[in-house]
Amino acid sequence: MTAPAIRISGLRKNFGASEIIRGVDLDIHRGERHAVIGPNGAGKSTLFHLISARLPVSAGAIELKGENVVGLKPFEINRKGLSRSFQITNIFHNLSVFENLRCAVLWSLGYRYSFWQRLAGLKDARQRAEAVMEDIGLAKRRDTPAGILSYAEQRALEIGITIASGADVILLDEPTAGMSRSETDDAVALIRRVTEGKTLVMVEHDMGVVFGLADRISVLVYGQIIATDAPAAIRCNAAVQEAYLGTSPHLGNEHD
Amino acid sequence: MNSAIFPRGRLLLWGGCLAAAIALPLLFKSGFVVSLLCQMGIMVVFALSYNMLLGQTGLLSFGHAVYYGLGAFVTMHALNIVGKDGGPLTTALLPLVGGLAGMLAGVLLGYVTTKKAGTTFAMISLGIGELVAASALMFPGFFGGEGGVSGNRVVGKENLLGLTWGPQVEMYGLIVAWAFLATVAMFALTQTPLGRMANAVRDNPERAEFVGYDTQRVRFLMVILSGLFAGIAGGLSALNYEIITAETLNAHTSGVVLLMTFVGGIGFFYGPIIGAILITVMQIVIGGLTHAWLLYFGLFFLFMVLMAPGGIASVIAVQRNLWLAGLLGRMLPHYLAVALPVLVLLAGLVGLVELSYALLAGEGVGAGDTATRVMTMEFHLNTPGPWLAALGTTALGLLLTRWIGSRAGVAWNAALATLHGDKA
Amino acid sequence: MSLLNGITYGLLLFMLSSGLTLIFSMMGILNFAHASFYMLGAYFAYQISTWVGFWPGLLVAPLIVGAVGAAVERYGLRRAHRFGHVAELLFTFGLAFVVEEVVQLIWGKVAVDYRIPAELDGTLFTLFSTDFPIYKGFMMLISVGMLVALYALLTRTRIGLIIQAALTKPDMVEALGHNVPRIFMLVFGGGTALAGLAGVIGGNAFITEPGMAAAVGSIVFVVVVVGGLGSLGGAFVASLLIGCIQTFSVALSISVTDVFALIGVSLPQGSQVARLTITQLAPVLPYLLMVGILIFRPRGLMGARES
Numbered sequence: 001m002t003a004p005a006i007r008i009s010g011l012r013k014n015f016g017a018s019e020i021i022r023g024v025d026l027d028i029h030r031g032e033r034h035a036v037i038g039p040n041g042a043g044k045s046t047l048f049h050l051i052s053a054r055l056p057v058s059a060g061a062i063e064l065k066g067e068n069v070v071g072l073k074p075f076e077i078n079r080k081g082l083s084r085s086f087q088i089t090n091i092f093h094n095l096s097v098f099e100n101l102r103c104a105v106l107w108s109l110g111y112r113y114s115f116w117q118r119l120a121g122l123k124d125a126r127q128r129a130e131a132v133m134e135d136i137g138l139a140k141r142r143d144t145p146a147g148i149l150s151y152a153e154q155r156a157l158e159i160g161i162t163i164a165s166g167a168d169v170i171l172l173d174e175p176t177a178g179m180s181r182s183e184t185d186d187a188v189a190l191i192r193r194v195t196e197g198k199t200l201v202m203v204e205h206d207m208g209v210v211f212g213l214a215d216r217i218s219v220l221v222y223g224q225i226i227a228t229d230a231p232a233a234i235r236c237n238a239a240v241q242e243a244y245l246g247t248s249p250h251l252g253n254e255h256d
Numbered sequence: 257m258n259s260a261i262f263p264r265g266r267l268l269l270w271g272g273c274l275a276a277a278i279a280l281p282l283l284f285k286s287g288f289v290v291s292l293l294c295q296m297g298i299m300v301v302f303a304l305s306y307n308m309l310l311g312q313t314g315l316l317s318f319g320h321a322v323y324y325g326l327g328a329f330v331t332m333h334a335l336n337i338v339g340k341d342g343g344p345l346t347t348a349l350l351p352l353v354g355g356l357a358g359m360l361a362g363v364l365l366g367y368v369t370t371k372k373a374g375t376t377f378a379m380i381s382l383g384i385g386e387l388v389a390a391s392a393l394m395f396p397g398f399f400g401g402e403g404g405v406s407g408n409r410v411v412g413k414e415n416l417l418g419l420t421w422g423p424q425v426e427m428y429g430l431i432v433a434w435a436f437l438a439t440v441a442m443f444a445l446t447q448t449p450l451g452r453m454a455n456a457v458r459d460n461p462e463r464a465e466f467v468g469y470d471t472q473r474v475r476f477l478m479v480i481l482s483g484l485f486a487g488i489a490g491g492l493s494a495l496n497y498e499i500i501t502a503e504t505l506n507a508h509t510s511g512v513v514l515l516m517t518f519v520g521g522i523g524f525f526y527g528p529i530i531g532a533i534l535i536t537v538m539q540i541v542i543g544g545l546t547h548a549w550l551l552y553f554g555l556f557f558l559f560m561v562l563m564a565p566g567g568i569a570s571v572i573a574v575q576r577n578l579w580l581a582g583l584l585g586r587m588l589p590h591y592l593a594v595a596l597p598v599l600v601l602l603a604g605l606v607g608l609v610e611l612s613y614a615l616l617a618g619e620g621v622g623a624g625d626t627a628t629r630v631m632t633m634e635f636h637l638n639t640p641g642p643w644l645a646a647l648g649t650t651a652l653g654l655l656l657t658r659w660i661g662s663r664a665g666v667a668w669n670a671a672l673a674t675l676h677g678d679k680a
Numbered sequence: 681m682s683l684l685n686g687i688t689y690g691l692l693l694f695m696l697s698s699g700l701t702l703i704f705s706m707m708g709i710l711n712f713a714h715a716s717f718y719m720l721g722a723y724f725a726y727q728i729s730t731w732v733g734f735w736p737g738l739l740v741a742p743l744i745v746g747a748v749g750a751a752v753e754r755y756g757l758r759r760a761h762r763f764g765h766v767a768e769l770l771f772t773f774g775l776a777f778v779v780e781e782v783v784q785l786i787w788g789k790v791a792v793d794y795r796i797p798a799e800l801d802g803t804l805f806t807l808f809s810t811d812f813p814i815y816k817g818f819m820m821l822i823s824v825g826m827l828v829a830l831y832a833l834l835t836r837t838r839i840g841l842i843i844q845a846a847l848t849k850p851d852m853v854e855a856l857g858h859n860v861p862r863i864f865m866l867v868f869g870g871g872t873a874l875a876g877l878a879g880v881i882g883g884n885a886f887i888t889e890p891g892m893a894a895a896v897g898s899i900v901f902v903v904v905v906v907g908g909l910g911s912l913g914g915a916f917v918a919s920l921l922i923g924c925i926q927t928f929s930v931a932l933s934i935s936v937t938d939v940f941a942l943i944g945v946s947l948p949q950g951s952q953v954a955r956l957t958i959t960q961l962a963p964v965l966p967y968l969l970m971v972g973i974l975i976f977r978p979r980g981l982m983g984a985r986e987s
Contacts (some may be wrong), residue, residue: 052466074465084466092459095452103456106449107468113477115450122449165467268920316766318773368971371978375710376909378975379901388897394960405921475847507894511777518770551781557774562756565763 003066005030005169005199006051006082011060013043013050013223020031020046022223024060028169033200035210038220039244044203045087047220048173051201053077054085079088079107083167087174087203089154091161093147097138100146100157101129123216129164135194137186138161152183163194170195172202176209188212211235219243270440277432279427290424296536297431298492301438303528305485305518307444310514311522312451313478314458316378317369318510319385320486325505326361326388327354328485329398331494332405339411347409351434351491358487359480366479370472373461377475385510392502404501407494421495431492438485443525445481454478489634515557521567530568548613552606583671590664597660601653607646682928686815690923691823695878696896697903698830699871705910706867707842708765709757712772715897716779717872721745721879722888723787726794734797738822738880745876750869757868758861768898776893783888791889819881826877839863899926902966906973908980917981922966929962 013021020043024049026028036044041168049055051062053074062070069077092100102119111117119125133139136156141149146157148171175191176184188209191200196245204210210217218228221243227234234240277297282289302324311313331354338345344351365388369380392399399405410422419426445451453474456464461471493499503509512535520531535553542549564571578584700714721741728737752775760771796815803811834840842863886892903922907914973980 054462073470074462075468075470078466078468086463090460090463090466092456092463094459095455100457102453103464104467106453111449113450113453113473115445115448115477115481117448118444119447119449119452160466162461207367293954310766316769368974371974375704375765375769376905379710379905380970382898383902383905383967383970387964387971390967394964507898511773514770514773515777549780551785553777554774554778554781558756558771558778561763561767561771561774562759562760565760565767609785658925 002030003063004028004067005032005064006201007061008051009061009064011047011050011057011062013046013058020223021058024220024223024225026218026225026228027198028201029216030065030199031197032215033195033213034202035214035217036203036220037205037207037210037217042220043223044133045173048084048171048201048203052082052171062256072207075126078165078167081167082169082171083162083165084171085158085162085173085175087177089151089158091146091154091157094145096145097149097157098129098133101132101160101164102126104161105129105132105166108165108167112209116174130167131193132160132164135163136190152179155179155187159187159190159194163198167198169199170201172204174203174205175205176206178250184209186251274432274436277436278429281428285426290428290541291650292536294428294431294496295422295540297428298489298496299513299516299532299536300529301435301492302486302489302513303520303532304442304525305482305489306513306517307525307528308445308454308478308482308485310517311524312446312458313454313475315370315373315475315478316381316514318378318382318507318514319365319369319388320381320482320513321505321509321648322365322388323358323361323483323486324490324493324509324513325392325500325502327351327358327490328494328500328504329405329490330354330357330487331491332407332500333398335407335409335411336405339408347411348430349494350495351488353638354491354494355484355488358483358485358490359366360483361487362480362483366476366483367448370475370479373471373475374536382507385507387505387506389502392505399502399505400500402501404499406499409495409498425487427496431496433499434488434492438488439529442485446525450474450477456588491649496672515553517569519557519560521569521571523566523570524573527567527569530572534568546610546613548609551609577675578671581639581675583674587667587671590667594664595658597653600649600655601657604646604648604650607642608650611642611646683924684812685816685951686924686927688819688823688923689927690920691820691827692878692882693900693903693923694916694919695823695826696875697907697919698827698902698912699874700900700904701907701910701912701915702843703868703871704904707757707864709768709772709868711868711871712769713752713776713779714772714872714875714899715893715900716776717745717875718882719778719783719888719890719893720748721876722794722883722892723783723792723879724876724936725880725883726787726792726888729794729797738877741880742873742876745879746869746873749872749876750865752872753868758864776897778888780893789890791887794884794888796884799896803859815885816926822877822881826874830874830934839866843867854874899966900969905970906966906980908982911980911982914980914982922969925965925969926962929958929965 004027006026008024008026009022010126011021013020024047025228036047038044046055050057051069053069053072053076057070060070061068064077064082067080069080069082072080092103095103102125105125106112109122109125109128111122111125116169130139133142136159138149138153138156138160141153146154155175155178159172162170162172172191176187179187184206191202192213200213202213214231216228217231217234218225219234219240220226225238226243227237229237274549277293280293284290302320305323306317306320309317309320310442331350334345335347338347338350349512365384369377369384393401410420411429419429421427421430453464453469456467457471457474464471464474490504493504516531516535517528518531519535520529521527538553539549542552546552560567564574566570575584578587696714696718700711703709703711703714724741724744725734725737727739756771756775757768760767800815800818802814805812832840834844882891882896899922903918904915906922907916907918
């Protein structure tokens with residue numbers, strides 16, 4: 001049997017005296033869509049930051065496809081096939097939509113730090129960037145600087161950059177945060193489409209999105225996972241209901 | 257940077273610039289113009305190499321003169337070796353030696369400086385610059401101490417084309433050739449994966465890391481390559497002036513290249529070219545007229561930072577957009593209307609500065625004297641007349657500028673709104 | 681004796697680096713022109729001393745410098761802020777340039793005769809047959825007094841608490857206090873006034889000339905990098921360290937060869953490096969220290985934040 005896409009064991013993270021992640025164990029299977037939910041301040045984003053090495057781990061182990069990744073730098077983890085999006089839009093503001101996506105594919109196509117090849121001559125990079133642009137519905141905004149796109153377009157670009165490299169493990173941090181209902185529906189369809197056949201882990205507050213997309217759900221409360229199960233089972237889980245009802249009266253649309 | 261490429265238009269532009277550069281000394285045969293053009297050519301390469309860091313990678317360096325200066329010194333020593341022992345190199349190829357020296361310096365120093373980005377990088381680059389400049393005085397054997405190192409660029413016989421590089425015009429030809437090559441190379445670099453990722457690192461280093469790039473490595477490579485071109489510029493300056501002093505390495509030189517690049521515009525490839533040409537001309541022309549030119553220069557820079565942070569290139573770009581949208585005609589009368597009071601204001605300010613300078617720094621007819629000449633006019637500093645006139649002109653200019661300026665500002669905003677409205 | 685001199689110089693550096701650190705922590709601005717305010721302090725004090733003597737200048741000059749600083753913040757930096765950090769940094773850079781030119785315009789290119797007041801001229805005590813001048817003692821007194829006042833301000837007042845909060849939790853205060861331009865103006869004015877005071881007492885102890893800003897400015901940046909960006913404690917330690925290093929190294933005449941001989945390495949004779957004495961190396965030692973720190977401890981001595 002192959003190793004899980006991500007295996008987290010005994011993970012801890014503290015900021016000074018306060019411990020935000022208090023011993024998380026979690027296996028993400030290959031090819032599944034996994035949602036991490038939980039009340040505000042539960043540590044969901046922190047968990048993502050630890051997996052993607054944006055923050056250093058205090059204790060515990062993280063394995064990506066069977067390989068230890070604790071202590072690696074973000075770009076090293078990315079090169080091992082893990083890509084992530086951010087809750088706060090994180091794009092290249094002065095570059096056009098097309099350039100944003102082309103930057104995202106360069107490394108995975110092996111162009112590294114090349115300064116002897118003309119970008120315009122790199123057909124594969126152009127094609128892949130254009131394909132992703134088509135996928136995320138921004139083809140007609142090709143030459144628009146990313147900084148002046150609308151919010152929903154920027155979020156789509158954020159997802160586009162995340163998936164463009166062809167990484168097989170995708171982490172999405174609140175992909176639909178701040179979107180209207182119809183924008184959210186579009187985003188869900190987009191996520192479903194572009195993560196086909198890949199491992200997806202996402203943090204999401206919109207329960208409609210979570211229960212619509214996820215194969216399995218983990219519930220993170222105060223830095224610990226209190227349940228991991230299929231959506232139907234999570235819905236009936238007493239501990240989850242208590243945690244949610246105790247802190248927030250509705251499983252509705254909210255964000256940090 | 258637009259991803260669409262119009263090779264023909266671009267070729268025409270490049271060819272036109274090259275042709276102009278070649279034609280200029282033929283039109284103006286005076287030695288003064290030719291040496292001015294030589295200095296411009298060198299500064300263009302230097303400023304473009306600087307913008308590889310500031311504009312393209314977002315690295316604000318206060319120590320770029322180090323690469324320029326080391327390139328110059330190494331070239332000078334290479335020149336003297338060639339002059340003494342001969343050797344495989346000819347004068348024409350020596351700037352490449354300077355470039356390699358700058359590159360090597362980039363490898364050694366860039367390793368330390370690029371550990372950080374942003375503000376810390378700026379401080380460290382300053383410190384490293386000071387370190388090298390201070391070291392230069394400790395090693396007179398290499399840097400020549402106070403007197404610097406000098407050489408003679410005429411070595412050996414005439415080359416294949418019958419050139420010795422001795423006459424300034426021949427040197428100018430060499431500078432144009434190198435400057436053109438370097439400019440093409442630097443432009444080409446902006447169109448490569450590394451060049452684009454440098455832009456990405458400038459815009460958002462965190463995201464660049466999460467698409468697989470080591471931002472430190474990108475910065476490091478850009479510093480090395482920028483060192484190469486700065487070194488070539490330094491090598492050219494060594495050949496051009498035939499003397500290099502330790503001042504070439506110091507913070508002042510670093511500051512000047514920063515000012516040139518910024519004033520020209522860091523957001524456009526051609527910005528630094530404009531800046532280098534303009535500032536070099538200002539330096540020579542205004543510098544010849546008044547001793548206070550550095551002050552004017554500094555004030556001009558502050559004005560640009562506050563009013564047009566995109567530099568001259570961005571001002572041109574906006575006008576071009578207005579023109580393309582058919583709005584420039586609407587703005588032209590306003591520009592002319594504003595120009596008048598601004599000129600009055602400038603005249604007043606210049607008058608004040610020059611009068612103070614004459615009085616306090618003892619310039620003009622002689623220390624302690626109370627009469628001075630400003631641009632052929634004689635003023636008596638101990639009478640209130642000139643002072644009141646200057647003050648009055650300044651005040652009048654200020655009032656008029658505010659009055660007419662606010663009206664022009666309304667028109668300007670309207671034009672911009674129309675422009676962006678059309679785009680969206 | 682060198683130690684006392686070093687501490688005096690270090691304290692002076694700290695008066696500069698503390699202001700720089702405070703401004704940086706609060707406003708995110710690296711004030712490139714900080715040493716220019718130091719220079720202005722010295723020149724203003726000189727000018728005032730020629731009119732009414734040293735003592736009024738000691739009080740008035742820093743106040744004028746602070747007012748100039750506040751005006752710069754209000755009418756320049758606040759506008760540059762809209763264009764981002766690079767524009768701010770460039771603005772202060774241009775300002776340093778202009779200040780130097782204006783100083784040359786008004787007071788000339790050569791050093792002015794800014795002297796230690798007669799009542800402070802003399803020897804305080806003699807130790808190991810070296811005189812310790814009264815003025816050095818006075819400098820220490822002023823800087824320590826200033827530091828105590830600064831400490832009290834930071835720990836005992838409301839504004840002090842906000843500034844302190846900015847040091848440890850910049851994002852938080854940015855969120856809470858970013859719309860408090862008056863505090864920014866105050867911090868900038870205060871920081872520059874501190875630099876001005878350093879200029880008043882340093883200008884006559886060392887030299888008052890148009891190049892003094894550039895000379896001190898880069899050292900202050902080294903102090904801030906070595907200490908760790910944004911750390912007052914680090915700035916303090918680094919100031920004293922660099923103050924002592926510079927003072928000691930000027931007094932040492934052993935050569936690099938001797939130093940290496942101490943640790944059992946013999947350098948080839950005759951090379952230029954080997955013949956250099958520590959005194960000759962003095963100007964570059966702070967920068968070497970900075971490079972070393974950057975390689976082995978990139979955060980600085982006490983820096984908590986990466987930038």
